[in-house]
Amino acid sequence: DLYQNHLRVVTTQSQWWPERKTTNKLWVLQVPDRGPTIDVGMANNPKMELTGETGHLGKPNEEVFAVRFMGDLAYAVTFEQTDPFYVLNVTNPTNPIVIGELQIPGFSSYLHPIEIEGIKMMIGVGRYVDPLSGRDDGAKISLFDVSNPTNPLENATHVDMGAYSSASNDFYSFRYLQRNQKIILPTSNTRTFDGFVVYDVKLGSI
Numbered sequence: 001d002l003y004q005n006h007l008r009v010v011t012t013q014s015q016w017w018p019e020r021k022t023t024n025k026l027w028v029l030q031v032p033d034r035g036p037t038i039d040v041g042m043a044n045n046p047k048m049e050l051t052g053e054t055g056h057l058g059k060p061n062e063e064v065f066a067v068r069f070m071g072d073l074a075y076a077v078t079f080e081q082t083d084p085f086y087v088l089n090v091t092n093p094t095n096p097i098v099i100g101e102l103q104i105p106g107f108s109s110y111l112h113p114i115e116i117e118g119i120k121m122m123i124g125v126g127r128y129v130d131p132l133s134g135r136d137d138g139a140k141i142s143l144f145d146v147s148n149p150t151n152p153l154e155n156a157t158h159v160d161m162g163a164y165s166s167a168s169n170d171f172y173s174f175r176y177l178q179r180n181q182k183i184i185l186p187t188s189n190t191r192t193f194d195g196f197v198v199y200d201v202k203l204g205s206i
Contacts, residue, residue, distance in 0.1 A: 005031050006051060006093045010067045010076055023063050024057040024078055028093040028107045052094040058084055065126065067119070068111035073149055075122060079107035093173045105131045106140045106159075109168045112176060113146075116203055120147045121155065123183065123201070125167050125174060128159045139163040141183065141199060141206050152165035158199060158206035163189035176201075 007029045023105055032046035057064070058078030066077040074088040074096070085108070087100035095151040108124025115121065120195045128140035143156040165185045167173040175184040183199040183206075199206050 001074075002031065003069065003071070003090075005033075007031055007048060007158075008062055008069055008074065008090060008096075010057075010074070012064045014063070020061055022058075022061055022063055024062065024076075026054045026057065026074060026076070026088060026090070026096050026097055028052040030093075039079065043119055044092075052092070052096055054088065054096050054098065056085060057098070065107050065109045066111050066124070068113065068122070070096065070113055073146075073206070075146070077108045077109055077124070077126075080128075085152055085154075086146065087146065087152055089149070099144075100148075100150045100152045102144070102154065103137065104142070104154050105129060105201075108140075108142055110171050110174060112171075112174060114176060114201075116181065116201070119145065119203070122146050122152075123176065125165065125185070127168065138189075139165045139187065141185075143201060143206055156202075156204050158204045160187065160189065160197070162191070163187050163193075 010026045013023040028051045030051045062078040062080040065079045068075045072091040074090050076086045078084050089099045090096045105130040108126040110125045111136040112123040125140035128137045134204040138161040141158045145153040145155040165187045167185045175185050181201045187197045188194040
């Protein structure tokens with residue numbers, strides 16, 4: 001994400017030996033001013049400088065599944081068994097910090113900002129995973145209330161048992177109709193259904 005001459009990136013670094021370990025971080029890099037002309041062949045091509053970074057995001061062995069930048073705020077989802085949903089304040093590019101956290105079953109792999117009745121919300125599309133068995137039970141849609149960045153809440157959720165939606169890994173498959181407050185997702189399931197499903201979205205329900 002490019003914002004106010006800074007590039008913001010969230011990464012996962014995996015280590016497999018001598019033990020499994022992941023490191024998730026948000027990085028902020030200063031984009032240099034190239035001036036009026038660019039010569040890609042110049043040996044002294046300016047480089048981006050690291051401005052700031054977070055510590056590890058998430059628990060040990062969790063990986064980043066979704067990220068959304070919205071101005072001075074960033075939203076990140078990590079996952080291994082449960083879904084930590086983080087809100088980060090990136091107002092100061094030298095010191096990005098986590099200011100809010102929510103843990104729920106499953107995970108979101110796509111985040112989409114909306115407003116309902118003037119309240120800032122975030123739709124999450126991903127999977128529901130049983131926190132005890134670790135079993136993937138189906139497609140999950142979450143409605144997060146992010147009006148208070150320090151206290152994000154899961155306002156509503158819907159699980160389509162045994163279903164899969166390509167919107168969880170291809171955001172072009174996702175459609176939200178703001179005026180009608182409807183989500184449209186391509187969906188297939190074990191009951192041999194393969195088509196589109198329309199969901200009504202309201203405060204407190206999907």
